[in-house]
Amino acid sequence: MHSTDQPTPAGPSRRQREQRAKRGSTVASLLWALALMGTTFLAKREGIPFAVVLAGVILTALAGVATIFAHFRYLRQTDELQRKIQLESLALAFGIGVVGGMSWWLLVVSGVGKGTDLGFVFVAMLLLYSAGILVGCRRYS
Amino acid sequence: MKNRLKELRAERDWTQSDLARRLDVSRQTVNAIETGKYDPSLPLAFGIARLFALPIEEIFDPEEASA
Numbered sequence: 668m669h670s671t672d673q674p675t676p677a678g679p680s681r682r683q684r685e686q687r688a689k690r691g692s693t694v695a696s697l698l699w700a701l702a703l704m705g706t707t708f709l710a711k712r713e714g715i716p717f718a719v720v721l722a723g724v725i726l727t728a729l730a731g732v733a734t735i736f737a738h739f740r741y742l743r744q745t746d747e748l749q750r751k752i753q754l755e756s757l758a759l760a761f762g763i764g765v766v767g768g769m770s771w772w773l774l775v776v777s778g779v780g781k782g783t784d785l786g787f788v789f790v791a792m793l794l795l796y797s798a799g800i801l802v803g804c805r806r807y808s
Numbered sequence: 809m810k811n812r813l814k815e816l817r818a819e820r821d822w823t824q825s826d827l828a829r830r831l832d833v834s835r836q837t838v839n840a841i842e843t844g845k846y847d848p849s850l851p852l853a854f855g856i857a858r859l860f861a862l863p864i865e866e867i868f869d870p871e872e873a874s875a
Binding site: 681746749751804806808 | 832833834836837839840845846848849852
């Protein structure tokens with residue numbers, strides 16, 4: 668068994684790798700959020716050439732893919748309890764997002780609900796994911 | 809699952825952080841195992857048994873639910 672704070676002869680320790688992966692995931696998420704906000708802002712402004720907006724969309728998608736891979740990397744490097752908390756939070760957010768989104772869609776299709784903008788579902792998923800992390804950390808501490 | 813982790817750690821005068829470093833996990837994980845809120849994976853349970861030089865069944869008791 669080696670210390671989690673000290674690098675091993677084979678390379679950085681698990682904790683160092685975890686911290687690095689966590690930083691990478693956070694930076695990628697922030698870049699994606701900035702790209703999303705910037706592209707949304709450009710798309711809603713008049714007089715912006717289509718090519719610029721398209722470049723923004725592609726950049727946002729690339730940042731999103733980078734965020735997914737960065738989070739995968741973090742999940743692989745993190746401690747087993749943290750991984751459990753992360754997976755439970757992701758399951759909660761995904762489950763409620765899918766069930767809530769599909770329920771809303773059914774209401775719209777059946778004529779009870781109005782509007783087709785499902786953007787709120789993604790916001791709710793992000794909030795549920797964050798809440799799940801907080802609840803998980805409390806539950807296991 | 810009840811376990812003797814806290815008792816074994818106290819016998820060696822280790823803090824939760826000391827044990828976490830030796831097991832290469834977070835302090836939160838050690839705390840969650842000690843309080844019975846989290847059951848460790850098989851590799852971690854074997855790691856704990858190896859560290860204390862005891863058979864797994866002398867550390868973990870699957871028959872008795874923890875408080």
